[in-house]
Amino acid sequence: MKNKILNTIDELGIRFVRILWCDNANIIRGKAVHWKTLPDYLKHGVGISAAQQALPVMYDVPVPGSGLGP
Known part of the structure; x- marks a missing residue:
């Protein structure tokens, strides 16, 4: 299945x-x-920064005091 997807792409x-x-x-x-x-x-999944878990609805910056960063 993976090869079929990659070949089609x-x-x-x-x-x-x-x-x-x-x-x-x-x-x-x-x-x-x-x-x-x-x-x-x-094979391994797509990684994201830990700071992604601290992004509020209104801004694309980590919440102050969350302890999370890029």
């Missing part, structure tokens, strides 16, 4: 794949990865 000329998730504030967040790195992400 290559054949279509897709360069970047967008990874989406819903954070603790119920906000949709995203990250773009180059398609050639997908085998590693499919």
Whole structure:
């Protein structure tokens, strides 16, 4: 299945794949990865900064005093 997905992405000329998730504030967040790195992400998952867990709804900065940073 993984090879079929990677082959299709290559054949279509897709360069970047967008990874989406819903954070603790119920906000949709995203990250773009180059398609050639997908085998590693499919095997190990896509990592995000620990500070992503401290982003409030209104700002893209960690909450002061959260103890989390990039």
